[in-house]
Amino acid sequence: MSTDNQWLLRVRNLTKIYGEPGGRTLELTGPEFNSNICPDTDSIVACAGISFDLYAGEVLGIVGESGSGKSTVVKLLYFDLEKTSGGAWLAPYEQGHANILEASGQQKRRIRNYLMGMVYQNPREGLNFGFSSGGNIAEKLIMAGQMHVGGIRERASYLLEKTEIPVRRMDDTPATFSGGMQQRVQISKAIANNPPLLFLDEVTTGLDVSVQARVLDLIRELQQELGIAMIVVSHDLSVIRMLTDRTLVMKNGRIVESGLTDQILQDPQHAYTQLLVSSLL
Amino acid sequence: MNIIEVHHLSKVFDLHILHEKRITALHQIDMTIGEGEIVGLTGKSGSGKSSLMKCLHRTYLATSGEILYSGLSGAVDLVKADDHEVIALRRSEMRYCSQFLSVIPRVSAVDVVAEPLFRTEKNKDLARERARELLEALGLPSALWDAYPVTFSGGEQQRVNVARAIIERPRLLLIDEPTASLDPKTKDVVIGLIRDLKQYGTAVLCISHDEYTLDRLADRRLHLQAGRIMPSVTEAI
Numbered sequence: 001m002s003t004d005n006q007w008l009l010r011v012r013n014l015t016k017i018y019g020e021p022g023g024r025t026l027e028l029t030g031p032e033f034n035s036n037i038c039p040d041t042d043s044i045v046a047c048a049g050i051s052f053d054l055y056a057g058e059v060l061g062i063v064g065e066s067g068s069g070k071s072t073v074v075k076l077l078y079f080d081l082e083k084t085s086g087g088a089w090l091a092p093y094e095q096g097h098a099n100i101l102e103a104s105g106q107q108k109r110r111i112r113n114y115l116m117g118m119v120y121q122n123p124r125e126g127l128n129f130g131f132s133s134g135g136n137i138a139e140k141l142i143m144a145g146q147m148h149v150g151g152i153r154e155r156a157s158y159l160l161e162k163t164e165i166p167v168r169r170m171d172d173t174p175a176t177f178s179g180g181m182q183q184r185v186q187i188s189k190a191i192a193n194n195p196p197l198l199f200l201d202e203v204t205t206g207l208d209v210s211v212q213a214r215v216l217d218l219i220r221e222l223q224q225e226l227g228i229a230m231i232v233v234s235h236d237l238s239v240i241r242m243l244t245d246r247t248l249v250m251k252n253g254r255i256v257e258s259g260l261t262d263q264i265l266q267d268p269q270h271a272y273t274q275l276l277v278s279s280l281l
Numbered sequence: 282m283n284i285i286e287v288h289h290l291s292k293v294f295d296l297h298i299l300h301e302k303r304i305t306a307l308h309q310i311d312m313t314i315g316e317g318e319i320v321g322l323t324g325k326s327g328s329g330k331s332s333l334m335k336c337l338h339r340t341y342l343a344t345s346g347e348i349l350y351s352g353l354s355g356a357v358d359l360v361k362a363d364d365h366e367v368i369a370l371r372r373s374e375m376r377y378c379s380q381f382l383s384v385i386p387r388v389s390a391v392d393v394v395a396e397p398l399f400r401t402e403k404n405k406d407l408a409r410e411r412a413r414e415l416l417e418a419l420g421l422p423s424a425l426w427d428a429y430p431v432t433f434s435g436g437e438q439q440r441v442n443v444a445r446a447i448i449e450r451p452r453l454l455l456i457d458e459p460t461a462s463l464d465p466k467t468k469d470v471v472i473g474l475i476r477d478l479k480q481y482g483t484a485v486l487c488i489s490h491d492e493y494t495l496d497r498l499a500d501r502r503l504h505l506q507a508g509r510i511m512p513s514v515t516e517a518i
Contacts, residue, residue: 006365055365213386220385224399242385245368260339260364267341271297278298 007053007091008196008229009077014050014086014101016072019043021084029252031272036069036253045253046072050086052248052258056196057227061244061261063234063276069253070233074199076101077231078118079108090115092196113144117190121202123182126189127174133160133185134170140192159188163218180211184218191222201233216242237280241265249273283351284453284484285314285337290346290360292332292508306332307508310346314453314484319475321499322488329508330488334455336360337486338377339367350375353452372400378446378456382430382438389427390416394444401449415444418474420467435462443471450478454485460494472498 017025025038029045036045047069054060062070075081077088079101087099092115100111120126127136137156146152157167163184165177174182183203190198200219204212220243222228232243240247240261247264249257249272257270268274292307307329314320322330335341337348339359348359353374357366371377376397385393391412398408416426419440425433430441443459459475460468468491475485475498489495495502504511 053365055368058365058368217387224396246364258364259342260367262338262340263342266335267294269295269342274296274298 006055007096008056008058009054009091010089010096011053011073011077012051012087014073014076014088015048015084016046016069016076016081017043017048017084018046021045030254031251031256034252036067045069047076047250047253050255052255054197054229054231056091057223057229058246059223059230059232059244061232061234061240061247062250063237063240063247064250065235065276068250070235070250071201072253073250074118074201074231074233078116078199079112080118090197109143113140114193115195115197117192117195117198119183119186119190119198119200119203121205123174123179123186126186127182129173129175132171132173133165133177133188136174136185137189137192140189144193155192156188159192160185162222163188164214178211179207180215183207183215187215187218187222191226191228194226196229198228198230199233200230202235203232204236204239205234219243237265237277249276282316283313283349284316284482285312285351285486286349287312287337288347288349290333290336290348291344292329292336292341293344305508307336307343310508310510312503312510314486316482316484317479319479319485319487319498319500321495321502322486322505323490323495323502324505328505330505331457332508333505334377334457334486334488337453338371338375338455340377350453374452376446376449376451376454378442378454378459380457380461382442382445386431387429390421390430390433390441391426393430393441394448397445397449411448412444415448415474416440419444419470436464436467439463440467440471443474447474447478450481451483454478454483456485457488458490459487460489460491465493468494469497 020041021043022038022041024040025043026048028039029036050073062073064070076083083101088101089096090100093100093111118126134156137159138152141152141155156170160167160170165181165184174185204215223230234240244261247261248255251272257273264273265277268277287310290307290310294304294306296302310333324330332341336343343360350357350359352370391409394412394415395408399405402408413426421437421440430438439462446454446456460471463471472494487498
């Protein structure tokens with residue numbers, strides 16, 4: 001039995017360094033030095049040598065403490081940041097033969113609009129607070145070539161309903177919404193064009209527990225119903241446990257361990273993961 | 282035909298954060314589970330029963346040895362299989378039922394039970410119908426079907442847990458203490474439901490301390506002591 005060719009997203013050696021790296025920057029940083037700052041050049045290794053395959057419909061978690069590089073990985077993949085080196089391939093783009101990180105600006109915009117969605121920790125990064133909530137969704141639909149006004153309004157109300165936002169608030173701006181509602185509008189916008197891949201960067205951080213549960217429910221439901229593959233970045237192990245099939249553990253910009261989520265949580269192999277899991281309340 | 286063949290399986294925990302302490306949980310385990318066979322796993326607390334079960338489910342990574350699983354699409358060594366391969370098996374034919382329900386907030390009892398069917402059964406109402414039948418058989422009051430199991434008693438949660446584990450008639454069922462907090466009548470129902478799986482060829486490994494359950498449920502017992510299978514008790518009883 002082989003499951004080798006079913007990847008949706010393939011990432012190899014993804015690396016982001018701030019500042020001018022020296023010849024030994026990668027050798028002198030990482031978890032064994034407990035640092036991601038190069039002692040020779042002071043350059044900062046946000047992430048290095050990141051490789052993994054994400055399968056269609058799979059939910060992958062990335063955990064690690066602040067500064068471990070977990071958000072950098074998704075921001076590189078969503079083109080919010082420029083890679084230093086490495087590659088990423090998406091099966092539906094050029095049949096998976098072209099490195100998306102080297103695509104032209106125009107192609108990258110296309111990939112973002114059709115093939116990916118992103119939900120940020122801070123709704124201000126994902127939403128335009130000058131537009132209404134419906135307008136935010138419409139923006140994403142228009143970028144993907146939807147021009148019919150009736151069609152756009154219909155899709156926007158469907159998405160708001162799906163994410164439990166009262167449709168009568170479609171014309172209000174996200175600034176008038178609570179934090180949980182803002183996250184749910186962000187999710188509607190991110191999935192507006194039915195992308196096969198969704199990035200979620202600390203989406204429940206800072207929300208009340210009951211509001212958190214509602215956002216997590218919504219994510220689980222969407223995953224089950226639409227089969228969207230997701231990368232969930234979180235420092236919260238209960239979020240990871242609830243949502244993901246597989247987990248990468250990051251420290252000082254590197255992956256220190258990867259495995260099935262229940263295995264990572266119950267039989268962690270790396271010293272850092274053992275510490276992380278034993279710190280769980 | 283064997284669905285599971287375990288050869289020389291060992292599990293050692295390396296606790297890096299406890300001064301590199303090493304704990305050996307399983308020593309050189311050999312065992313099999315046949316198609317349609319129910320194997321009872323016994324032993325004192327700490328003898329390695331759950332460790333063995335978790336190695337079979339890949340929740341624990343075995344340190345050495347092999348776990349050959351004869352799946353619907355071929356044989357696979359669960360010790361070495363790729364994570365994605367294990368995920369695919371867990372979704373379709375392999376189910377682990379722990380002693381305690383790990384509840385999903387804000388999902389009703391019916392949906393918790395029906396969820397394993399949702400992946401293949403597009404008609405959710407049909408899946409829910411099957412879930413209600415099981416909960417009815419298990420004597421869970423119908424008033425609780427649409428409530429959230431997080432608020433349930435231990436025995437009620439256990440019934441939801443068992444129903445969820447058997448609803449899709451898995452090829453391999455790993456079940457930990459399925460009758461521990463149940464009254465005698467419900468015990469019999471659970472035993473009957475698990476024995477019903479034999480006709481579908483399900484291989485079952487069941488941990489239990491309860492003689493009543495083991496007598497009626499298991500075709501054969503394995504007894505663990507300090508991480509080893511005791512030879513005298515491995516024969517059919």
